[in-house]
Amino acid sequence: MVFLSIVNYVRARGPDEIWRKRRIFKLAAHYIGRRRNCYSVAVRNVHRALVYATKARKLKKEDMKELWDTRITSACEQHNITRFSLKEGLERANIALDRKSLSDLACWEPRTFECLAAVAKQKLELDGFVDGVDKKHPTGVNLNLKDVMLDAWLKERKN
Amino acid sequence: MAMIRAGLQRIANIFSGPQGGILSRFATNLVPVESKPVPETTKDVIAACNKLIEQNASRNFAIVHLLGKQWRITDGDLLVVEGYWPPNIGDKLTLDKVLLAATKDFSLIGRPLVQPGLVTVTATVISKGLSHTRTHFKKKRRKQFMRINFQRAQQTILRINSIEIANKVNEAPKNVF
Numbered sequence: 001m002v003f004l005s006i007v008n009y010v011r012a013r014g015p016d017e018i019w020r021k022r023r024i025f026k027l028a029a030h031y032i033g034r035r036r037n038c039y040s041v042a043v044r045n046v047h048r049a050l051v052y053a054t055k056a057r058k059l060k061k062e063d064m065k066e067l068w069d070t071r072i073t074s075a076c077e078q079h080n081i082t083r084f085s086l087k088e089g090l091e092r093a094n095i096a097l098d099r100k101s102l103s104d105l106a107c108w109e110p111r112t113f114e115c116l117a118a119v120a121k122q123k124l125e126l127d128g129f130v131d132g133v134d135k136k137h138p139t140g141v142n143l144n145l146k147d148v149m150l151d152a153w154l155k156e157r158k159n
Numbered sequence: 160m161a162m163i164r165a166g167l168q169r170i171a172n173i174f175s176g177p178q179g180g181i182l183s184r185f186a187t188n189l190v191p192v193e194s195k196p197v198p199e200t201t202k203d204v205i206a207a208c209n210k211l212i213e214q215n216a217s218r219n220f221a222i223v224h225l226l227g228k229q230w231r232i233t234d235g236d237l238l239v240v241e242g243y244w245p246p247n248i249g250d251k252l253t254l255d256k257v258l259l260a261a262t263k264d265f266s267l268i269g270r271p272l273v274q275p276g277l278v279t280v281t282a283t284v285i286s287k288g289l290s291h292t293r294t295h296f297k298k299k300r301r302k303q304f305m306r307i308n309f310q311r312a313q314q315t316i317l318r319i320n321s322i323e324i325a326n327k328v329n330e331a332p333k334n335v336f
Contacts, residue, residue: 047298047305050296054294054297094270095271101222104231112266116268
């Protein structure tokens, strides 16, 4: 912008005003109404949206964790075992699958998940472990534990 | 001190003795587990598994541990690994930390890893680049505080070439490492 009179030069808030506003308007392009067209409204909304986006990156991870837990819980209920005891049993059997892969298996590979549940349950019975946390008994089908054969190695007590 | 420890040991034994301890009675209303070994069945199962592997009946999948994350993968998958990772484009890798490998008919569950040499997962690095720009924006209302930063993470894309299970389930493990 070229200013021929000194008055206009003083009024201008610097040469980069258009570009400064354009940066905000670009981010507000998909908004509706004044939020899109009026700078003073747009800038508030864009700032708020950016703050949300920054915070949501952390929240997304927490939400996924919750979702995986829900999936594992519901898959466990089918096999009459609680999520707590499944986790305890797998840990005692040294099986290091995390939430993500367990829920993945529960969704897409139910037979593998059933095997894991059976191993966990058998291991807990061998250890004589009582699940005192969850008093509510799930209403699924009991696993057939007769076919579960654990190695001698697995039968050792984990200290 | 030794006496106290012996006493504790005895108490612990009552609760968790050989036959599952007295607590096992409360654990379940099922019949107690019969711990007699069934070697014939075990052998049959293992033979059946080995035969299935030989026939190559269905496609395999595996759960591998890579850069602190676990991935469920099968043949031809693409993995996007985020963060600094040395391998370059075109490198052929074998992913050794296999936590679980399975086909349609059986699963091999590692404790915590499947024994080395049994499952071979090969992968190729097909691209290295950066992720999209993430805006890190902080603002405090009425406090004249505003910070903006931009960050891009390094990304490596991996193609899983094959997941092969050798038909030697139950053979003695060879210590490769």
